[in-house]
Amino acid sequence: MAEPLQPMQCSEQTESALPGLTPKQIVEELDKYIIGQDDAKKAVAIALRNRARRRMLDAEMQEEVYPKNIIMIGPTGVGKTEIARRLARLEEAPFIKVEASKFTEVGYVGRDVESIIRDLVEMSVTRERAKKTVECHTLAEESAEERLLDLLVPPNLVRPLATIENRREDDYQDQNARLKTTRERFRQMLRDGKLEDRMVELDVQERASNVVVGVPPGIGFEELGIDLKEMVEKIMPSKKKRKSMNIAEARQILIQEEVDRLLDMDQIVHEAIDRVEQSGIVFLDEIDKIVGRDSGSGPDVSRSGVQRDILPLVEGSTVFTKYGMVRTDHVLFIAAGAFHGSSPSELIPELQGRFPIRVELNDLDEEDFKRILIEPKNSLLRQYAALLDTEKVVIEFTEDGVEEMAQMAAELNRETENIGARRLHTILESILKDVSYEAPDLAGQTVKIDAEYVKEKLSGIVADTDLSRYIL
Ligand SMILES: Nc1ncnc2c1ncn2[C@@H]1O[C@H](COP(=O)(O)OP(=O)(O)OP(=O)(O)O)[C@@H](O)[C@H]1O
Numbered sequence: 001m002a003e004p005l006q007p008m009q010c011s012e013q014t015e016s017a018l019p020g021l022t023p024k025q026i027v028e029e030l031d032k033y034i035i036g037q038d039d040a041k042k043a044v045a046i047a048l049r050n051r052a053r054r055r056m057l058d059a060e061m062q063e064e065v066y067p068k069n070i071i072m073i074g075p076t077g078v079g080k081t082e083i084a085r086r087l088a089r090l091e092e093a094p095f096i097k098v099e100a101s102k103f104t105e106v107g108y109v110g111r112d113v114e115s116i117i118r119d120l121v122e123m124s125v126t127r128e129r130a131k132k133t134v135e136c137h138t139l140a141e142e143s144a145e146e147r148l149l150d151l152l153v154p155p156n157l158v159r160p161l162a163t164i165e166n167r168r169e170d171d172y173q174d175q176n177a178r179l180k181t182t183r184e185r186f187r188q189m190l191r192d193g194k195l196e197d198r199m200v201e202l203d204v205q206e207r208a209s210n211v212v213v214g215v216p217p218g219i220g221f222e223e224l225g226i227d228l229k230e231m232v233e234k235i236m237p238s239k240k241k242r243k244s245m246n247i248a249e250a251r252q253i254l255i256q257e258e259v260d261r262l263l264d265m266d267q268i269v270h271e272a273i274d275r276v277e278q279s280g281i282v283f284l285d286e287i288d289k290i291v292g293r294d295s296g297s298g299p300d301v302s303r304s305g306v307q308r309d310i311l312p313l314v315e316g317s318t319v320f321t322k323y324g325m326v327r328t329d330h331v332l333f334i335a336a337g338a339f340h341g342s343s344p345s346e347l348i349p350e351l352q353g354r355f356p357i358r359v360e361l362n363d364l365d366e367e368d369f370k371r372i373l374i375e376p377k378n379s380l381l382r383q384y385a386a387l388l389d390t391e392k393v394v395i396e397f398t399e400d401g402v403e404e405m406a407q408m409a410a411e412l413n414r415e416t417e418n419i420g421a422r423r424l425h426t427i428l429e430s431i432l433k434d435v436s437y438e439a440p441d442l443a444g445q446t447v448k449i450d451a452e453y454v455k456e457k458l459s460g461i462v463a464d465t466d467l468s469r470y471i472l
């Protein structure tokens, strides 16, 4: 039988040096996905670098240097969220997006802003765990295979207590050798998938999940970050139950058991919290919704009240989570909002001071749309082409076709509502609706999308402003 592996044998050492990407490199990476908005890209790149720089200062100096958070100002659909999201991916940073306005809504009253950090940690733990699981998977599979073989062929014979005669020892050796060969033969069959349906018996852990833990909502456990059910499960002794199942099922269970055994939860939590503290990014959307005068009466939490709640997080404080304490000193906050008829200068002064970097994003025009359709690595055209490729339909966008789409998008944004690049999603969906529907019957064919095609599909809708309001 295989030696049981020690926890975390399979984990690599994690580094924690100053992150390598320079502002220029960050902008280059963002360029692959986002067209234009150069100022915004530069600003986030600088903010990221400044965070890294601040982390390098000694504790005393760190106190002096305020975090350099950002406010992105710009109309809807021009890339605010996309920039933040890509930035987080680049850094492999824990990232969370929250709508600031949520905290003033009825039903959210009293939901403390610290839940943002708790959610961020939760996400980070899940991700760290998934990462480690992948690292451990091969090892877990190997041990699971041994355990499957144990179920099929006993590992080895019991050596006779005293070997009175040589013959008995010989017998023993003989049988053992034969057993080994059998085991190897079974191993081969297992690997060839020939035993998947063979039934075996396995002792499986019975989770205490049938215990119903009822806590009335709003009692505060969630706020404290305590998961009562999980606690009860930990206290309850886990029972084992013998179950009969086929090899395929047994393998899954055994792999999971091995993974659980190999994973060192303490280390995972430690690294997850470390990631949040060192490179977490909180995207505060709709920040403009919490500026301005309070509505006065009603169940709304006052807007400046929410700003005051957010302030400590941004300034750096300690948040209690079920995984332990998390410091927010180096969490990067990126706020965004349209700021129609209001301005960041209406934020409470303390908060303004913590968001020193302001950047405006531009409206997108026809030329931008054209580039957005074509250039990004994940451009819409590529996405649709890939989707239809699964049906063996080749889709070809001609240049005048793309131009037509871009022009339509710009026109519709002018005439109906300006929804920025989101317009391209609705337009493409309408253009390709028929092809998408008929694709299974078009296998092997090439569909050419030129200006003619685009016009034909859209003319009816565009002509009618009322209709286009709903459809495009
Ligand atoms: N400059 C751009 N380059 C490439 N794609 C873009 C650009 N701007 C927007 N998009 C695309 O348009 C969609 C909407 O963009 P995004 O979510 O960033 O909007 P937003 O600025 O956050 O708007 P909102 O204020 O409504 O939240 C996304 O799919 C995004 O990929």
Ligand SMILES: [Mg+2]
Pocket: 080, 081, 082, 285
């Ligand atoms: Mg957004």
